[in-house]
Amino acid sequence: MNTAAIFSESWLTRREHADHSARAALPTQAAGAWLAARCQAREARLVDLGSGSGANVRYLAPRLPGPQTWRLIDHDADLLGHAVGRCQPLRDMDGTPIRLTTQQHDLNALAADWLTGVDLVTASALCDLVSDTWVASLAAACARHRCAALIALSVDGDTRFCVDDTDVTDRDDAWLFTTLAAHQRRDKGFGPALGTAAPQALATAFAERDFRLVDAPSPWRLGPAQRPLALSLLDGWAGAAREQAPEERARIDRWWRRRREALDQGLVDLYVGHRDVFAAPEPDHGPR
Numbered sequence: 001m002n003t004a005a006i007f008s009e010s011w012l013t014r015r016e017h018a019d020h021s022a023r024a025a026l027p028t029q030a031a032g033a034w035l036a037a038r039c040q041a042r043e044a045r046l047v048d049l050g051s052g053s054g055a056n057v058r059y060l061a062p063r064l065p066g067p068q069t070w071r072l073i074d075h076d077a078d079l080l081g082h083a084v085g086r087c088q089p090l091r092d093m094d095g096t097p098i099r100l101t102t103q104q105h106d107l108n109a110l111a112a113d114w115l116t117g118v119d120l121v122t123a124s125a126l127c128d129l130v131s132d133t134w135v136a137s138l139a140a141a142c143a144r145h146r147c148a149a150l151i152a153l154s155v156d157g158d159t160r161f162c163v164d165d166t167d168v169t170d171r172d173d174a175w176l177f178t179t180l181a182a183h184q185r186r187d188k189g190f191g192p193a194l195g196t197a198a199p200q201a202l203a204t205a206f207a208e209r210d211f212r213l214v215d216a217p218s219p220w221r222l223g224p225a226q227r228p229l230a231l232s233l234l235d236g237w238a239g240a241a242r243e244q245a246p247e248e249r250a251r252i253d254r255w256w257r258r259r260r261e262a263l264d265q266g267l268v269d270l271y272v273g274h275r276d277v278f279a280a281p282e283p284d285h286g287p288r
């Protein structure tokens with residue numbers, strides 16, 4: 001059975017603004033400092049995993065020192081085509097145009113030397129799809145090649161409806177989110193997915209290899225301006241819950257109607273927890 005997760009260009013575009021607003025500054029700043037110390041005047045070599053249409057590169061390139069050369073890897077050739085078109089005018093934080101290549105590849109089947117010569121490996125909204133084993137392989141490859149990692153926007157399961165900082169709970173929220181978390185752990189093409197366990201798995205895998213970690217929350221706070229994204233998220237969650245618990249369809253539909261109405265009427269906002277982590281194989285700052 002093909003379990004690979006499919007992501008549309010329109011969905012990735014719809015979430016990009018929320019993703020960029022959510023990003024935690026500290027892990028990105030730590031990655032910038034690492035690159036500056038490691039590469040000094042030479043070109044920094046970066047690889048973005050599961051790039052989709054390039055949203056992570058559009059966020060990172062102008063915030064990191066240059067010059068930069070990026071390799072974007074994804075199994076979806078159409079998304080990579082969009083990435084090329086939408087990342088071409090990008091410049092690094094010093095104003096130098098970045099260089100960019102793409103590679104259509106299954107991330108399960110990367111060759112042993114895929115990180116050779118790479119300074120920083122990045123990913124966003126990817127690591128909740130992968131397995132514990134995959135994260136351990138990533139950390140091992142980074143350790144072998146003395147390469148740092150900046151892994152952003154991994155869901156942490158802290159999902160709430162709220163007004164300002166006050167939660168507005170529904171009787172079925174907790175049950176629905178537990179059902180959703182079980183669906184998120186289904187195989188997305190890498191074996192059993194980490195889902196909301198991804199931030200902890202990343203921290204553990206890199207800490208075990210003595211990497212220095214800079215870890216921070218990067219939640220979506222979806223208020224009135226982000227209502228269309230909140231509504232499509234809600235629809236997706238209800239669909240996933242119906243797949244996970246088909247016998248509870250009526251209960252899910254009732255929850256979905258109550259929550260859609262509350263969002264539509266502007267009675268609640270939506271908070272979706274994520275985390276960003278930077279991991280560096282210190283002490284090793286010298287140029288190679």
Ligand SMILES: C[S@@+](CC[C@H](N)C(=O)[O-])C[C@H]1O[C@@H](n2cnc3c(N)ncnc32)[C@H](O)[C@@H]1O
Pocket residue numbers: 004005006007012049050051052053054055056073074075076079105106107108123124125126129188189
């Ligand atoms: C949630 S999207 C995130 C895309 C992008 N990083 C972003 O932040 O917009 C996950 C990406 O991982 C890619 N992906 C999923 N499974 C993959 C696999 N086995 N090999 C390569 N890419 C994969 C998808 O095609 C998709 O582009």
